[in-house]
Amino acid sequence: MVDVEVVGAGPNGLAAAVVMARAGLSVRIHEAAPTIGGGSRSLELMQQDHLHDFCSAVHPMALASPFFRAFELSRRIGFAVPEVSFAHPLDDGRAGIAYRSLDRTVEGLGADGEAYRKLLQPLSDREQDILAFTLNHVVRVPKSPEATVRFGLAVLDQGLPWWNRRFSTEEAKALVTGVMAHPVGTLPSLTGAGAGLVLNLLAHTVGWPIPVGGSQSIADALALDVRQHGGEIVTDSRIETLAEVSDSRVVLLDVAPTTFRAMSRGRLPAAYETALKAFTYGNAACKVDFILSGPVPWTHPELHRAGTAHLGGTREEIAAGEKQVNRGDHPDSPYVLLSQPSSFDPTRAPEGRHTLWTYCHVPRGSTRDMAEAVTAQIERFAPGFRDVVVQSHTTTASELEVYNANYVGGDFSSGAVNLRQIVARPVPSLQPWATPIKGVYLCSQSTPPGPGVHGMAGLNAAKLALKREFGLAVPSLGL
Numbered sequence: 001m002v003d004v005e006v007v008g009a010g011p012n013g014l015a016a017a018v019v020m021a022r023a024g025l026s027v028r029i030h031e032a033a034p035t036i037g038g039g040s041r042s043l044e045l046m047q048q049d050h051l052h053d054f055c056s057a058v059h060p061m062a063l064a065s066p067f068f069r070a071f072e073l074s075r076r077i078g079f080a081v082p083e084v085s086f087a088h089p090l091d092d093g094r095a096g097i098a099y100r101s102l103d104r105t106v107e108g109l110g111a112d113g114e115a116y117r118k119l120l121q122p123l124s125d126r127e128q129d130i131l132a133f134t135l136n137h138v139v140r141v142p143k144s145p146e147a148t149v150r151f152g153l154a155v156l157d158q159g160l161p162w163w164n165r166r167f168s169t170e171e172a173k174a175l176v177t178g179v180m181a182h183p184v185g186t187l188p189s190l191t192g193a194g195a196g197l198v199l200n201l202l203a204h205t206v207g208w209p210i211p212v213g214g215s216q217s218i219a220d221a222l223a224l225d226v227r228q229h230g231g232e233i234v235t236d237s238r239i240e241t242l243a244e245v246s247d248s249r250v251v252l253l254d255v256a257p258t259t260f261r262a263m264s265r266g267r268l269p270a271a272y273e274t275a276l277k278a279f280t281y282g283n284a285a286c287k288v289d290f291i292l293s294g295p296v297p298w299t300h301p302e303l304h305r306a307g308t309a310h311l312g313g314t315r316e317e318i319a320a321g322e323k324q325v326n327r328g329d330h331p332d333s334p335y336v337l338l339s340q341p342s343s344f345d346p347t348r349a350p351e352g353r354h355t356l357w358t359y360c361h362v363p364r365g366s367t368r369d370m371a372e373a374v375t376a377q378i379e380r381f382a383p384g385f386r387d388v389v390v391q392s393h394t395t396t397a398s399e400l401e402v403y404n405a406n407y408v409g410g411d412f413s414s415g416a417v418n419l420r421q422i423v424a425r426p427v428p429s430l431q432p433w434a435t436p437i438k439g440v441y442l443c444s445q446s447t448p449p450g451p452g453v454h455g456m457a458g459l460n461a462a463k464l465a466l467k468r469e470f471g472l473a474v475p476s477l478g479l
Contacts, residue, residue, distance in 0.1 A: 002026040005245035008254025009233060010038020014222035015067055015458030016252045016443045021229035022475040023466055032238040036223055038404060040453050042214030045289055046391050050355050051348045052289045053215040055412065056453050057339045057357045058308050060199055062218060063206040065135055065454035070477040076221040078212035080344035082307035085203035088178040089381035090313065095300040096175030102204040112172035119157065119166065122150045123201040134198055135449040135456045159193030170314050176200065177318050178310025181335050183417040184283040184361045186326055187319040191417050208307050210341050218453060241265050242440065250465045254444045256406045256414050257426040272436045275427040282417060283325050283363050284397035284410030286370040290356035291390040296340060298382045307344060311336040311377050325361045330368055334360035336377045364409035366397040406444055413451035414444055425450060433461035441465050
């Protein structure tokens with residue numbers, strides 16, 4: 001018998017286990033897959049010595065989230081932090097470039113530079129206050145009302161139909177839009193603007209880092225800490241019902257609400273189960289990985305220095321493509337998120353080779369292979385790209401769910417990112433990590449603060465469980 005059973009060894013499950021193990025409790029983690037990691041897993045997908053991140057690849061929150069700062073993740077693993085955080089190419093060789101230096105970004109945006117500064121400077125100057133608000137439950141009194149107001153005004157500026165009022169150039173509009181399109185959904189939107197602006201401000205503070213050795217290194221660092229504090233991790237251990245882990249005092253579930261309902265086997269009160277049924281899942285991603293014989297031959301030279309690129313053309317083109325996805329259609333010109341980690345981390349591929357990570361947005365449950373559409377979109381801004389492709393591998397939206405049951409229908413956010421589910425994730429509650437079943441807590445990204453490799457859902461759930469079930473405070477998490 002152990003004090004705490006954790007189901008799911010993704011970033012949040014591992015984060016929760018770290019907290020519990022460091023509090024002096026006995027902890028056992030169950031992972032259904034052969035390896036840990038969930039959304040931060042890396043593997044040799046096509047050829048030996050070519051390492052691909054299967055889900056997330058670039059990790060601003062790994063350096064910025066309160067959990068990973070306290071855990072001192074940057075002292076445990078290496079990060080490559082590109083000078084160009086992200087870039088957005090346009091036709092005719094133009095591009096918007098987000099450097100880590102805000103001043104350099106402003107200079108590069110020309111006529112819209114100062115407008116961009118006025119949008120981002122007040123946010124980047126208040127990074128930690130904004131993260132403290134956005135990475136916890138939104139229904140609470142903010143510690144820094146000024147930072148909250150500044151952030152709210154920026155969200156209104158870019159999240160409503162007047163979003164074009166601030167900028168006059170296609171470069172600035174596209175640069176901001178590419179980040180706001182990370183959550184799958186209609187643009188403009190308040191939720192897209194909120195998520196995008198958080199990521200955008202981090203581009204000018206901690207940057208957009210790439211973990212050396214793959215995203216798996218994040219999961220491995222968490223797992224090592226759990227084991228060092230007496231915890232146990234069991235892989236190939238699929239938990240089908242809560243009865244299988246009922247001997248422990250606390251159960252922490254890094255699972256989607258649909259899985260939780262199935263595991264509960266009728267133990268949930270009717271009202272709570274009805275609320276869980278109302279939780280909705282968003283549209284999805286089709287992921288296309290490549291092995292290349294050389295770097296992507298970008299037309300714009302600064303794209304070679306970018307850790308991340310957003311493809312899809314102008315603001316209007318991206319908004320139109322996202323609208324198609326929301327209608328249930330597959331866009332001919334999709335929004336593509338792209339990273340070439342091997343340009344910054346030589347451990348990813350043999351000398352002379354590169355690994356390329358991409359995905360595009362598709363309707364939930366899609367079985368369509370979008371490799372050709374993704375390839376065409378890259379070729380649009382990097383003529384000759386097809387000539388450097390050695391091999392590609394597609395994971396459709398439906399296959400993403402097979403890989404990770406939390407990605408229902410291929411929804412890598414484990415729940416639609418919309419206004420309702422900002423305050424009701426997965427149900428309306430001041431403590432949404434707690435469930436009606438004694439000692440059972442949800443800690444997946446279907447709970448606040450939502451999607452991303454930040455560990456905060458795990459921390460929030462563990463903090464609540466420590467207080468309620470053991471009368472303990474959160475222990476020190478650092479080295």
